[in-house]
Amino acid sequence: MKKVEAIIRPEKVEAIKFAIDQTGNVNGMTVSQVLGCGLQKGQKTYVRGQAVITTLLPKVSVSFILADEDVNAVIDLILDICQSDECGTGKIFISPIEEVIRIRTREHGQAAIQ
Template sequence: MKKVEAIIRQEKLEEIKAVIDQEIEVNGMTVSQVLGCGLQKGQKSYVRGQEIITTLLPKVSVSFILADEDVERVIDLILETCQSEECGTGKIFVYPIEEVIRIRTRETGQAAIQ
């Protein structure tokens, strides 16, 4: 099992949810509002003539716990949906998962995520 976490632009969340629902059977996802910066180094705006530099920009973190065979397909779907030439489109992280336990039933492993 693997955890696939994508940090994406907020406006792509609904599109990602729709594409994942249509293309692959994923039994759940976790979505969090996050702040961060990377190469983009923030955003410059003006308020009442004063320059304001916001260094931490709002993003969305979307996480999936997947069977190994589903990881590449989910990554491809995220890339197809979110990729652009603009700075700040996001990152995808893949982590190994040692164990999953469903608290209600104590099921473990693959059974706990189905």
């Protein structure tokens, strides 16, 4: 099993949710609002004529716990929806998951994510 975590622009969340629902392979995801900066180094806005540089920009973290065979499909889906040539588009992180336990039924492993 793997954890796929994507830090993306907030306007892409609905498209990701819709596409994930269409696949049928993914049974759940976690979405969190986060703040961050990378190469983009913030954004200049004007408040009452004064330039203000916001260094932490709003992003969304979308996480999935997946069977190994579903990881590449989800990564491709995220890339197809979110990829652009602009700075601040986001990142995808993939981590191994040692164990998953469904609290309600005490199921372990693959059964706990289906």
